[in-house]
Amino acid sequence: MKIKKELKKSEKALAKLLSSDDMKTLCFPVAGKEVMLVFLDGLTDKQAIGRQIMLPVKTLEEVSLESLEGCILEPELKRLSTYEEIRQEVLLGHTVVLAEGLDGAVSAAAKKFEVRSVAEPPTATVLQGPREGFVESIQTNIGMMRRRLKTEDLKFEQFNVGKYSSTAVCVCYIDGVVGKGLKEKIVKKIKEIDIDAVLDSSYVARFLAEHNTSLFKQFGSTEKPDIFAAKILEGRVGVLVDGSPIAITAPYVILEDFQSAEDYYVSRYRASLGRIIRLISIIISLLAPSMFVAAQLFHLQIIPLAFLLTIVNSIKGIPLSPSFEMFFTLLIFEVLNEASVRMPKYVGMVVSIVGGLVLGETAVTAGIISAPALMIIALSGICLYTTPELERQFSVVRVIFLMVAGAFGMYALLLAISAFFIYLCAFENYGTPLLAPYAPMVPKDLKDGFIRKNQGDEVLRPVTFKSPNKVRMRLRKEKKGNGQ
Amino acid sequence: MDNNDNNHFRIRNVCLFFIAFLPATKIFLLPHVLARAAGADMWISAAVNVVLDAITLFSAFVLWKRYGGKDYYEILTLNIGKIGANIVYAAYFFYFFFKAFTLVNEQKLYVERTLYENTANFFTFLPFFVFCAYLASKKIFVLGRLADIMFLCTAIGLIILYALAFSNTDFTAVLPVGASGAGRILKGSFSALNWFGDGVYLFFLMGSVPPEKRALGKLLPSYFAAGLFPVLCMLMFYGIFSSVAVRQEFAMTEIAKYSVAINNIGRFDYVAIFALLFTGAAAMSLPLYFATECVLKIAGIEKRAYVAAAVSAAMFALVTLLREHYATALDITVGATAAFYLAMGNVVPLLSLFLKRGAKHAEENGR
Numbered sequence: 001m002k003i004k005k006e007l008k009k010s011e012k013a014l015a016k017l018l019s020s021d022d023m024k025t026l027c028f029p030v031a032g033k034e035v036m037l038v039f040l041d042g043l044t045d046k047q048a049i050g051r052q053i054m055l056p057v058k059t060l061e062e063v064s065l066e067s068l069e070g071c072i073l074e075p076e077l078k079r080l081s082t083y084e085e086i087r088q089e090v091l092l093g094h095t096v097v098l099a100e101g102l103d104g105a106v107s108a109a110a111k112k113f114e115v116r117s118v119a120e121p122p123t124a125t126v127l128q129g130p131r132e133g134f135v136e137s138i139q140t141n142i143g144m145m146r147r148r149l150k151t152e153d154l155k156f157e158q159f160n161v162g163k164y165s166s167t168a169v170c171v172c173y174i175d176g177v178v179g180k181g182l183k184e185k186i187v188k189k190i191k192e193i194d195i196d197a198v199l200d201s202s203y204v205a206r207f208l209a210e211h212n213t214s215l216f217k218q219f220g221s222t223e224k225p226d227i228f229a230a231k232i233l234e235g236r237v238g239v240l241v242d243g244s245p246i247a248i249t250a251p252y253v254i255l256e257d258f259q260s261a262e263d264y265y266v267s268r269y270r271a272s273l274g275r276i277i278r279l280i281s282i283i284i285s286l287l288a289p290s291m292f293v294a295a296q297l298f299h300l301q302i303i304p305l306a307f308l309l310t311i312v313n314s315i316k317g318i319p320l321s322p323s324f325e326m327f328f329t330l331l332i333f334e335v336l337n338e339a340s341v342r343m344p345k346y347v348g349m350v351v352s353i354v355g356g357l358v359l360g361e362t363a364v365t366a367g368i369i370s371a372p373a374l375m376i377i378a379l380s381g382i383c384l385y386t387t388p389e390l391e392r393q394f395s396v397v398r399v400i401f402l403m404v405a406g407a408f409g410m411y412a413l414l415l416a417i418s419a420f421f422i423y424l425c426a427f428e429n430y431g432t433p434l435l436a437p438y439a440p441m442v443p444k445d446l447k448d449g450f451i452r453k454n455q456g457d458e459v460l461r462p463v464t465f466k467s468p469n470k471v472r473m474r475l476r477k478e479k480k481g482n483g484q
Numbered sequence: 485m486d487n488n489d490n491n492h493f494r495i496r497n498v499c500l501f502f503i504a505f506l507p508a509t510k511i512f513l514l515p516h517v518l519a520r521a522a523g524a525d526m527w528i529s530a531a532v533n534v535v536l537d538a539i540t541l542f543s544a545f546v547l548w549k550r551y552g553g554k555d556y557y558e559i560l561t562l563n564i565g566k567i568g569a570n571i572v573y574a575a576y577f578f579y580f581f582f583k584a585f586t587l588v589n590e591q592k593l594y595v596e597r598t599l600y601e602n603t604a605n606f607f608t609f610l611p612f613f614v615f616c617a618y619l620a621s622k623k624i625f626v627l628g629r630l631a632d633i634m635f636l637c638t639a640i641g642l643i644i645l646y647a648l649a650f651s652n653t654d655f656t657a658v659l660p661v662g663a664s665g666a667g668r669i670l671k672g673s674f675s676a677l678n679w680f681g682d683g684v685y686l687f688f689l690m691g692s693v694p695p696e697k698r699a700l701g702k703l704l705p706s707y708f709a710a711g712l713f714p715v716l717c718m719l720m721f722y723g724i725f726s727s728v729a730v731r732q733e734f735a736m737t738e739i740a741k742y743s744v745a746i747n748n749i750g751r752f753d754y755v756a757i758f759a760l761l762f763t764g765a766a767a768m769s770l771p772l773y774f775a776t777e778c779v780l781k782i783a784g785i786e787k788r789a790y791v792a793a794a795v796s797a798a799m800f801a802l803v804t805l806l807r808e809h810y811a812t813a814l815d816i817t818v819g820a821t822a823a824f825y826l827a828m829g830n831v832v833p834l835l836s837l838f839l840k841r842g843a844k845h846a847e848e849n850g851r
Contacts, residue, residue, distance in 0.1 A: 412611040425629035439629035
């Protein structure tokens, strides 16, 4: 509905559209005309409203949209023509200025709300490298990105998503570097989102996913702007969501969860060692419980004799079958895990003591579970946390493997692993294979694989992400004779 | 074609496919079969089969080059019409299905007698058929990606196994070369036809492999590298067991178990055996995969998963029905039906060299 020239009518119309106690209106005379400010309490900076809007407006000799725009001391101004636009701006925390006799309004972004200050993200602490993390404010996050990539090619396309939340969702990419057609696909999917509210980036990720029933995630996520920038520079698209410190990136490859931020700030040898340790940890974590159960139940011949005697001694008198014992121990571990995550920090210590000492030690002493089973589950649990991003998916796979091994033994377990690989090999998101650059093998991209080459060798962008701009580094060699 | 297109086989994929899957099927029961037929010269029989398959592979390569990456079914249709193509594909369906029957039975026997010697039951091997159906339900590019990962497992598994067995091998046991006589060597090759015939796979992959330069230079060496493993296995198998080799049923578990390392640290060879079983499961499923492919082409069905499930279920039914008659089935496989395997695995591919109709047209389009 178009803005009426009569201020009373506008006031009535806005009262209907924004009937809430925290909506404030403030009227004052300027040059013989009534001027009205509309804003939301709690989202606006009242000092800024007084200093940057009211004071200059009061000095006007003639009230018009042009003069209002000219005098308000705010850089972010917008002219509005409908009540719906006013509602939208007010809900975003802006202050709208209306005046008697004007069929338009001016919105000024004098907003202020409490946000968490930039700090090191708890999920990605590093010994070396930047410690900044994204926060809940999308503007701050965009600023952090701009500070890192000072180029006009860094583009942000913003959309408001959510019927009730109208959350700002920002698609971020580098023009000319982003993979062909990728940005368009993601923008199209964001535009198609029809949901009550977007409260976190994971809401958006669910809509952007190409396979809704997939066990594996289809988006990379990070809290660190340096990682986000690095991914964007590879030709991927990033999505920032207001209210969420977790940024998502697409396409996703599983290798990225084995790469830590620190890998790029330490020597290639240390980085490679770290990645291989993470890979071995995941293998141990997934297979140790199931292989132990399968070996105990069906294939005693594969256990070395000395180890077999140790196992036999420790399981003597255990009332549970090997598979049930392992399930039981795993269940205890998962319960403790859930409890320690959800419990307030000050009782977390209690959970550790009760879980580690009382439950574990006592269960072994009481002869309910055996020490090897407890040790294997503990090892498996710790190993899984070397790649925290994969913890949720792989803990499900671990249970499946354990069930298969307990029911059918080692051969079925091998088949399950093989089937798991087939699943992973067939899996793609936005045309990118999940297991790239290993399956399909992309030799050029292996430079940043489990064995990391020198950063100086990564001259080209990863082929996997299909960036049209292939070169990311040019090594300038000094001409002969120039150097001293 | 886009160079970044991941949904095709590259020549590299095919090379790794050979190394990943071809040796894994030939080290279970085949050494026993060959020892029975060719004695000390069993390795020559295997080598003859490798050469025969190389010729098949070369035929496939010529056809692939001639038609610029066209599907084999399409090529057949162009030359002998749709009905003719369907007949050839139906024959190949039976070829793959019965090839799979021997391999699946062999795997079943191995699993029941070696891995579950005390606890084998009806359900022990059941998951294999579910696995087969699952693999067969996937598109062909998945095989290429699997090969990219699994070739490492096969290579590592075989290297560990051979390294463990090496110290116990007396290579002089196979001397003098050719002592068994040409007749026994050829009989050995004839008996082993069901396990070989791997060059045929390229006919069914060729539609997914876009043209590439210097392909033969990559294909043949990798094929011979893959063929070297089984030949080496035969040599070592006879070198270790000599005249009692005939009594050893499964070479894979037997050849390394007398290693000194195993005496010290337990059955370390199981690491290699499990690695080979891991890739072997996919390798044993390949004939069923291509049998599914044949049905899909003949019937023109889009729903791959249903056909895959049906083919695997049929195999399960056959294996279950004949579970008491495996020895007879094996005798038929290495005896009377071997001629059928020779025809489909080696002769028909060779005859395919005469397919030329539409080739020029395809070549022009390719340009």
